[in-house]
Amino acid sequence: DGGITQSPKYLFRKEGQNVTLSCEQNLNHDAMYWYRQDPGQGLRLIYYSQIVNDFQKGDIAEGYSVSREKKESFPLTVTSAQKNPTAFYLCASSMFNSGANVLTFGAGSRLTVL
């Protein structure tokens, strides 16, 4: 089955640690996205990538970093510079970044800072 796999599903981090969330897709989609979801806040865009080896900042990129070395993979690193990292993180992909963007989402990763 084609889809997006996020791992881990749950992650606990101590303050000061960097953590990396994995996102892999086998849909042959060009564009990939990372969103953060907080209760009552909806989804906010962290980073997106339209093509391998290229990515752009979203609305809340500070304290996060990404890479896009392969078309299938778009890992997100939450760095110690992110002051309030506890949240639900959602990875998504779309065939390409176009006016008819329809996103396919992974199941999410819940990060808790202890």
Added chain:
Amino acid sequence: SQQGEEDPQALSIQEGENATMNCSYKTSINNLQWYRQNSGRGLVHLILIRSNEREKHSGRLRVTLDTSKKSSSLLITASRAADTASYFCATVTNSGAGSYQLTFGKGTKLSVIP
């Protein structure tokens, strides 16, 4: 930045009743989409309506778009307990240089009581 705002924030109805959710937005859009999210899961795309369309149907879903009022509504007819979820509108706008951005609202939490 949040473009779409859903109303109401929460809605509770009896099974078999219709559920209506509204979405208002601020700037011109290319299209508007509705997504569904079950608790603790990723989002699933439901329906897309283009800016030159006024109404669209998909099964028990009916979406309308009024670009003059910058608003959309999602109607779920003959609701079922399995429709219990959060529903998000998302607007697609042209962010320049051939790139498009999809921005989510905060969602409406629908509870369907058996």
